[in-house]
Amino acid sequence: MTLDDAAARLEALGNPTRLSIYRTLVRAGEGGLSVSALRERLGGALSTLSHHLQKLILIGLVIQERQGTTLICRANYDQMHGLVDYLTKECCADETDARQGDAA
Amino acid sequence: MTLDDAAARLEALGNPTRLSIYRTLVRAGEGGLSVSALRERLGGALSTLSHHLQKLILIGLVIQERQGTTLICRANYDQMHGLVDYLTKECCADETDARQGDAA
DNA sequence: CCGATATTCCTAGAAATATCGGAAGATGGA
DNA sequence: TCCATCTTCCGATATTTCTAGGAATATCGG
Numbered sequence: 001m002t003l004d005d006a007a008a009r010l011e012a013l014g015n016p017t018r019l020s021i022y023r024t025l026v027r028a029g030e031g032g033l034s035v036s037a038l039r040e041r042l043g044g045a046l047s048t049l050s051h052h053l054q055k056l057i058l059i060g061l062v063i064q065e066r067q068g069t070t071l072i073c074r075a076n077y078d079q080m081h082g083l084v085d086y087l088t089k090e091c092c093a094d095e096t097d098a099r100q101g102d103a104a
Numbered sequence: 105m106t107l108d109d110a111a112a113r114l115e116a117l118g119n120p121t122r123l124s125i126y127r128t129l130v131r132a133g134e135g136g137l138s139v140s141a142l143r144e145r146l147g148g149a150l151s152t153l154s155h156h157l158q159k160l161i162l163i164g165l166v167i168q169e170r171q172g173t174t175l176i177c178r179a180n181y182d183q184m185h186g187l188v189d190y191l192t193k194e195c196c197a198d199e200t201d202a203r204q205g206d207a208a
Numbered sequence: 209c210c211g212a213t214a215t216t217c218c219t220a221g222a223a224a225t226a227t228c229g230g231a232a233g234a235t236g237g238a
Numbered sequence: 239t240c241c242a243t244c245t246t247c248c249g250a251t252a253t254t255t256c257t258a259g260g261a262a263t264a265t266c267g268g
Contacts, residue, residue, distance in 0.1 A: 003120060003123055003124060003127065004120055006123060007117070007118055007119060007120040007123045008118075009118075010114050010115075010117045010118035010123065011114075011115065011118025011119065012118070013111070013114045013118070014111055014112075014113075014114035014115030014116070014117070014118040015111060015115065015255090015256080016107060016108055016111040017256085017257095019107055019110060019111045019114065020107060023107070034214080034215095035214075035215060035216090036213095036214065036215085044257085044258090045257070045258050045259075046214090046215075046216090046258095047215095047216080047217085047218095047257085047258060047259070047260085048256075048257055048258060050215065050216055050217085051216090051217095051255095051256080051257080051258095052256090053216095054216085066264095066265090068214095068265070068266070069212095069213060069214055069215090069264080069265050069266060070213090070214060070215085070265095071214080071215065071216095080191065083191075084188055084191055084192060087184065087187075087188055088188060119225090119226080121226080121227095138244080138245090139244075139245060139246090140243095140244065140245080148227080148228090149227070149228050149229075150228095150244095150245075150246090151227080151228060151229075151230085151245095151246080151247080151248095152226070152227050152228065154245065154246055154247085155225095155226080155227080155246090155247095156226085157246095158246085170235090172235075172236070172244095173234085173235050173236060173242095173243060173244055173245090174235095174243090174244060174245085175244080175245065175246095
């Protein structure tokens with residue numbers, strides 16, 4: 001993962017509304033949630049929710065799956081783990097371990 | 105840590121320039137870096153760098169310490185660990201463990 | 209095909225952000 | 239005190255983002 005990728009994920013999660021969406025999705029777990037179910041829990045306009053969802057989907061933090069008329073949204077745990085890994089290993093590694101980078 | 109706090113940290117780190125600043129600071133480790141040393145490594149205008157630094161400092165991700173004429177900037181590891189903890193425990197906990205929240 | 213429901217797309221305005229050049233403030237040395 | 243150095247603050251502009259209402263699209267049941 002590049003620095004720009006990490007920044008994009010961070011930025012996507014950096015908006016309170018989107019972080020709420022993501023957290024709600026994570027907690028819903030297994031079955032995921034439809035867009036309207038999400039709105040029932042979070043409030044706000046549907047178009048706004050969709051807009052944020054698109055951002056999360058584009059980046060890969062959220063996955064959508066069609067189920068009849070409704071689209072089920074699910075959190076993509078792998079992406080989050082990748083991000084956390086980047087933060088803890090590549091970026092925030094102890095300086096002793098980070099010498100392979102640009103520490104020059 | 106509240107959701108808004110986490111979002112604020114995430115947003116601060118979500119800008120590529122700021123993530124670079126933070127990463128450079130982390131890798132500098134021990135001694136930290138002065139603002140001008142930071143600019144030598146990252147380029148760009150000094151005022152822009154200062155602006156981003158202020159954001160990072162305000163949130164607590166970066167700490168400044170006076171050393172004679174120069175101000176040394178250091179990464180605040182604790183804040184980052186706190187953020188990672190939030191992401192992995194409070195936010196991205198498995199649904200089985202997250203029932204104390206708003207899972208209703 | 210038609211109607212109903214679910215979701216996204218288009219459009220738009222207000223607000224925030226990123227970036228910069230140059231001036232101003234702070235600190236230390238002669 | 240005066241100068242040199244380091245850093246932040248001021249003012250400005252272009253870009254992006256957030257929010258939302260309403261139209262358009264997709265899918266299903268009859």
